[in-house]
Amino acid sequence: MGTDFDNGITDLNLEDIARLSGVSRSTVSRVVNHHPNVSEITRRKVLEIIERYNFKPHPAARALASQRANIIGILIPHIVSDLFTDPFFSILLQGITTAANSVNYSPILWLTSANVDESAFYDQVFNDRLADGMIVASATVNASFIKRLDQRGKPYIIIGRPFTAYEQSSYVDSENEQGARMMVEHLIKQGRRRIGMITGRSGLTSSHDRLQGYISALQHADIPIDMRLITPAGDYSDASGYTGMKLLLHHRIDAVFAANDVMAASAMRAIKEAGLRIPEDIAIGGFDDMGISRTTEPQLTTVQQPITQLGDYAVRGLIDLLEGRVEPPFQQMLPVKLIVRQST
Amino acid sequence: MGTDFDNGITDLNLEDIARLSGVSRSTVSRVVNHHPNVSEITRRKVLEIIERYNFKPHPAARALASQRANIIGILIPHIVSDLFTDPFFSILLQGITTAANSVNYSPILWLTSANVDESAFYDQVFNDRLADGMIVASATVNASFIKRLDQRGKPYIIIGRPFTAYEQSSYVDSENEQGARMMVEHLIKQGRRRIGMITGRSGLTSSHDRLQGYISALQHADIPIDMRLITPAGDYSDASGYTGMKLLLHHRIDAVFAANDVMAASAMRAIKEAGLRIPEDIAIGGFDDMGISRTTEPQLTTVQQPITQLGDYAVRGLIDLLEGRVEPPFQQMLPVKLIVRQST
DNA sequence: AAATATTGTGGGAGCGCTCCCAAACTTGTT
């Protein structure tokens, strides 16, 4: 035998492996696919040859024969233009791809782009025949979108509860409302009463739910809602956190809840520039618990959201749907956790 | 005929389309693949049927028969953990996927992850049989990596000139050195003499080249290099820009060049906190020209790098290699541009 | 020991394309 085929790609196929190990194509196939009815002895024999030649079944052939490509589509909207400084989608993407790889699925990526015709783009997405299923970031989702997704006839999971038709669709989401509420209750427990909120991008359920949590916490504490303390134009970006905070500073607040850490960090800058102390004059809480929350001065109290796990559950859920182990809708809410640091 | 097959996926195949349009499988195949030898009249006839039924050839079948899957792999290292606040990779990713889609290729994504065994991960990457070619972010690249890439026997393109073996490998890169030099020459022209530099993450050619440009500009102006004015620990992150600037402030500089916009923005914060004015006391320049550079106060002078085009050229180059239209190494340097705003 | 159930193995057909070759039809040339 040769010596250094160890690393390169061998162009052997099932048939070759079968011949080399003295069995039939079918048996090799069974071994490769972990089918039960193979005797231990032949299994070993075949596996040895497979190892030796570093044989990997041809994915296209497999996909053609089985009508499953082991590919999942990931659709994420305008990742760049809008959510510039927010690493949420990067982390999510990483979570999804890692989870997919761990179960031998390949992720193919669809990112909308400003300078590309949207309708042509979505035609491409929905006509795709490669992906067995899709994971969709909810920001893209509206009623007609869900309809097309359904028409496609393949399973999908939405990351983030959609506004539309969410009773029937499959999604994975964090307990945004509960998290926000926990944060605001924490602020109240610290004796804060005039609590502002810097909201997230409108049109996203995460923003809606976090605002809802803020409102509900105040209501339960019998603190009247003051609309002037809710910034209308937050959008999860660094810039909007800064300007949002500037506005709130006109209303002598003693605490603020920012709908994500990025905005909280820039709000902290605004607070400091106004000559106020954190947390003595103004306490501040964020949401996400990403890297930044530990690098701010003082460190940021925040709500930890399991972004990576969001991807994880989405992948597992999708594959469960794919393999018929579970019936849609598959819906999963992941718990969040209050992380108290120095900013409150 | 039915009425609403307009949008759903039809499960017709070439054979069906052939029957419906009264020609043979082969002819339909020719039409689909834009082969020349089809008479105008049959082409039209077939196209009409294809449109009507929204027929798309089955990618797996096509891949199996042609041994080309129209898939490109994208490999990006530790996007999250390290380059947290730097949207460079997000924009790049968007550029690549958009370019790929426009030529009917699907991008599959490989992201390294901290909590996954690296060697297993790379085994997966290199044993992948799906992708026809790969686009690799240079941060991952070392000699043994390139060797395995070569062994794979499929074309690849590195984004960002690698340190190793770059004479033989295919890459696309920006004129980092030239850009840095333009920036520093600009600062010198403004009368600045004590110019600091906040460097990028070590181990990347972009960091190296930008530092090189800084040095060469100073040398050409006969300004001695003062090692104390070069921060050793920059890494393109927000935090490192801030702390780097704090250090430089001990050395009464009158200008600073940050190796990217993210660090420039946080350096500006440090400058302001020290009570100094921009650009009167300290002029500052960045690199990249991403969204941030327009939201800083004052707006940031920077070097515009064509990130999206980087992805574009990488995809086109890869496909040229794939289709044998060009011989490796394919190497392309993209021009950069000095954008003067208010910070200098 | 024979009959039956269980487990293990091989071969054929088929997934939906591409690509080659041969046949049929055009067109042009002498």
Next chain:
DNA sequence: AACAAGTTTGGGAGCGCTCCCACAATATTT
């Protein structure tokens, strides 16, 4: 009118798997 050369079309083989069914080998029951 006969032939060469070019253009257009159809059919077969094959890409490398999966999956079903039939058969062989072994284990279990009576």
